Amino acid sequence: MTTSTTSTTKTGDVAAHYDGSAPTYHEQYDEQRVTESAEYPANLFRLRMVAGLLKEAGATSAYELGAGEATPIIRLHEDLGLRIAASDLSPEMVRLGRENLVRHGLDPELLVELDIQDTEAVAAEQSRRGTFDAVLALGVIPHVEDDDHFVEAMSGFCRPGGTLLLQFRNSMFSMFTFNRPTREFILDELLVDVPPGFRDVVADDLDQRLAVHLPPRRTWEKDAPAYDDILARFHNPFELADVVRRHGFTDIRFHWYNYHPTYPMLASRFDPAEYRQAQMALEGDASWRGMFLCSAGVIQATRA
Numbered sequence: 093m094t095t096s097t098t099s100t101t102k103t104g105d106v107a108a109h110y111d112g113s114a115p116t117y118h119e120q121y122d123e124q125r126v127t128e129s130a131e132y133p134a135n136l137f138r139l140r141m142v143a144g145l146l147k148e149a150g151a152t153s154a155y156e157l158g159a160g161e162a163t164p165i166i167r168l169h170e171d172l173g174l175r176i177a178a179s180d181l182s183p184e185m186v187r188l189g190r191e192n193l194v195r196h197g198l199d200p201e202l203l204v205e206l207d208i209q210d211t212e213a214v215a216a217e218q219s220r221r222g223t224f225d226a227v228l229a230l231g232v233i234p235h236v237e238d239d240d241h242f243v244e245a246m247s248g249f250c251r252p253g254g255t256l257l258l259q260f261r262n263s264m265f266s267m268f269t270f271n272r273p274t275r276e277f278i279l280d281e282l283l284v285d286v287p288p289g290f291r292d293v294v295a296d297d298l299d300q301r302l303a304v305h306l307p308p309r310r311t312w313e314k315d316a317p318a319y320d321d322i323l324a325r326f327h328n329p330f331e332l333a334d335v336v337r338r339h340g341f342t343d344i345r346f347h348w349y350n351y352h353p354t355y356p357m358l359a360s361r362f363d364p365a366e367y368r369q370a371q372m373a374l375e376g377d378a379s380w381r382g383m384f385l386c387s388a389g390v391i392q393a394t395r396a
Contacts, residue, residue: 110182112316134350151225155249158232162189179206223251230259258391263326271306341393348382
């Protein structure tokens, strides 16, 4: 596949970031660290959700795009008895993932290195693996530029009647954060088609009302790009659902996780343990509130 220099650079940055994350990636799925980890274990709650959805769907096999070092897909195999296969962009994630598979008595070749934006490589992997009852992409679509291409690639791993589970960073959460992302959402999405003069007045007003200096840019001490230095897009759930629908999926449903009991800038006013417990108590709320209280969601859909 031919890619632009910009696309190639961004892909390389994403791979480098996850190479840096690989050695500690498994910690976010450690059940013993739920109340102790420095970072809120959102991905553990996501994995629990995904396991429940796959069990409810009666899936017996699953392919995961962006499997990291394979902890989630191995957990799904062990808990649900799924036939599994997977891929990831990061060479270090794949290396550690293959070691992880061997430790669990599984074939290391079940996990391969794959750039989802490489059309020929994706087609070869689909031909080699065949189709599955479910296809998963958890934490991947924020890092790709072409949503249509990505969902089309996902569909190639999913049998007719099978289940798609697609995680996304939720742009609607910005309506609860009252900070810079709120400003960006209102100006760039809600008011995208209004005359510039109107947008300028709104922009000036928002600058007075919102904490536009927040959130701070995330950094880390590793020799790799931090998360805020790579392509990491937010998605409007309704627009992303339209993409999924365009590629032959029906029965589209939203599921939410990574709840916030206050907007994030107020979290420091609470005891950390109390705040963590309040977050955890909200996980699993299936109401409409998750669309605004959650920074991430999962689209579930059925391939027609």
